Amino acid sequence: MRQFSADYLRDTRRGMWDDRSALADLELDSRERVLDVGCGTGELSRVLAEEAPGEVVGVDADPDLLRVARDEAGVSTVAGDALRLPFPDDTFDLVVCQALLINLPNPAEAVREFRRVSSDLVSAVEPDNGAVSVESTVESEGVLAQRARRAYLDGVETDVTLGGEGTREAFATAGLSDLSTRRHYHTRTVEPPYAERDLRSARRKASGEGLADDRATLLAGGLSATEYDDLRTDWREMGRSVVEQMSAGEYRRAEVVPFYVTVGSV
Numbered sequence: 050m051r052q053f054s055a056d057y058l059r060d061t062r063r064g065m066w067d068d069r070s071a072l073a074d075l076e077l078d079s080r081e082r083v084l085d086v087g088c089g090t091g092e093l094s095r096v097l098a099e100e101a102p103g104e105v106v107g108v109d110a111d112p113d114l115l116r117v118a119r120d121e122a123g124v125s126t127v128a129g130d131a132l133r134l135p136f137p138d139d140t141f142d143l144v145v146c147q148a149l150l151i152n153l154p155n156p157a158e159a160v161r162e163f164r165r166v167s168s169d170l171v172s173a174v175e176p177d178n179g180a181v182s183v184e185s186t187v188e189s190e191g192v193l194a195q196r197a198r199r200a201y202l203d204g205v206e207t208d209v210t211l212g213g214e215g216t217r218e219a220f221a222t223a224g225l226s227d228l229s230t231r232r233h234y235h236t237r238t239v240e241p242p243y244a245e246r247d248l249r250s251a252r253r254k255a256s257g258e259g260l261a262d263d264r265a266t267l268l269a270g271g272l273s274a275t276e277y278d279d280l281r282t283d284w285r286e287m288g289r290s291v292v293e294q295m296s297a298g299e300y301r302r303a304e305v306v307p308f309y310v311t312v313g314s315v
Contacts, residue, residue: 063092063237064235064237065092065235065308066092066093066096068233069096069100070231071231071232071233071308071310072096072100072310073231074172074229074231074310074312075143075145075170075172075310075312076143076170077097077100077101077143078100078101078102079102080097080101080102080103080142080143081101081102081103081104081142082103082104082106082140082141082142082143083097083101083103083104083105083106083141083142083143083144083145084105084106084107084108084134084136084140084141084143084144084145084166084167085097085105085106085107085108085124085145085146085147086108086131086134086144086145086146086149086159086163087108087109087131087146087147087148087149087152088107088108088109088114088115088118088122088124088126089109089111089114089118090114090117090118090121090122091107091117091118091119091121091122091124091126092122092147093145093147093174094107094118094122094124095121095122095123095124097124097145098122098123098124101143103142104125105124105125106124106125106126106127106141107119107122107124107125107126107127108126108127108128108129108131108134108135109126109128109129110128110129110130110131112128115127115128131146131149131153131159131162132153132158132159132162133162134162134163134165134166136166137166138165138166139166139167139168140166140167140168141166141167141168142167142168142169142170143167143169143170143171143172144163144164144166144167144170144171144172145171145172145173145174146159146163146172146173146174147173147174147175148174148175148176148308149173149175150173150175150211150215150216150219151175151176151178151207151208151209151210151211152207152209153207154206154207156208156211156215156216156219157218157219157220157222157223160173160219160220160222160223160225161223161224163223164223164224164225164315167315168315169314169315170312170313170314170315171220171223171225171312171313171315172310172311172312172313173216173219173220173310173311174233174308174309174310174311175211175212175213175215175216175308175309175311176209176211176212176235176306176307176308176309177210177211177212177213177307177308177309178198178202178209178210178306179198179202179209179210180210180212180307181194181198181304181305181306181307182304182305183195183302183303183304183305184302184303185291185300185301185302185303186294186299186300186301186302187287187290187291187294187300187302189283189286189287189290190287190291190302193280193283193284193287196280197260197263197267197280197284199270200266200267200270200271200272200280201263201266201267201270202270203269203270203271204265204266204267204268204269204270204271205266205270212307212309213230213232213309213311216230216309216311217230217311220311220313223313225313225314225315226313226314227313227314228311228312228313229311229312229313230309230310230311230312231309231310232307232308232309232310233307233308233309233310234305234306234307234308235305235306235307235308236303236304236305236306237303237304237306238301238302238303238304239300239301239302239303240300240301240302241298241300243295243300247295248295251288251291251292251295251300252288252292253288254284254285254287254288254291254292255285255288255289255291255292256285256288257281257284257285257288259284260277260280260281260284261281264277267280
């Protein structure tokens with residue numbers, strides 16, 4: 050499974066749950082024991098702990114991420130594998146994950162394990178990364194982001210477009226019933242005054258580092274080496290424009306990622 054740094058998780062999930070209406074079907078105000086599988090740095094765990102009266106436990110295979118979740122989200126943490134959870138049957142009345150199933154080759158296998166340790170509900174918050182939109186004051190950024198995303202989606206080994214339909218299929222395969230799905234849009238904006246993470250991202254675009262990190266996946270997605278080099282050249286030029294606009298305080302960017310909150314009964 051792909052590994053993510055604490056900084057990456059914080060950045061991509063910042064502000065995601067400012068609006069919590071899409072979590073209504075989780076019935077958090079009645080939950081006594083909640084498990085957040087693949088909790089990472091605990092952004093969702095913190096929300097669960099704020100909304101549920103009972104105990105929230107985060108489980109993840111990465112001890113460094115668990116340390117951050119414990120310190121910053123203030124929840125109990127346990128090291129463990131999503132496919133072999135270290136808990137007896139029916140330990141929790143809600144088991145939930147966020148952006149985890151998209152990184153697994155067989156999502157239903159994990160959902161079966163969630164079902165085993167839940168006495169009531171299972172929920173998954175999964176994005177459709179094929180439907181991401183980008184608007185930017187740098188005209189070429191949206192087009193280039195779409196080109197790179199299309200090749201990445203074709204080259205990645207798991208279904209990162211899982212969204213609601215794929216999650217519902219995994220839930221049904223795992224034997225869950227009474228399925229419901231709510232759509233939630235997470236918008237990430239960059240505008241003045243720029244945070245350090247925004248400046249760092251602009252520098253990575255101008256250097257082409259971000260595409261270099263994903264080179265193998267982009268090539269596996271059907272780009273030839275020449276096409277990749279052409280894309281990276283255009284990407285670096287776009288990045289330089291981003292840096293220039295930031296220097297003038299004129300750069301603005303909005304990225305919208307659709308997430309789907311699916312809930313099923315044991």
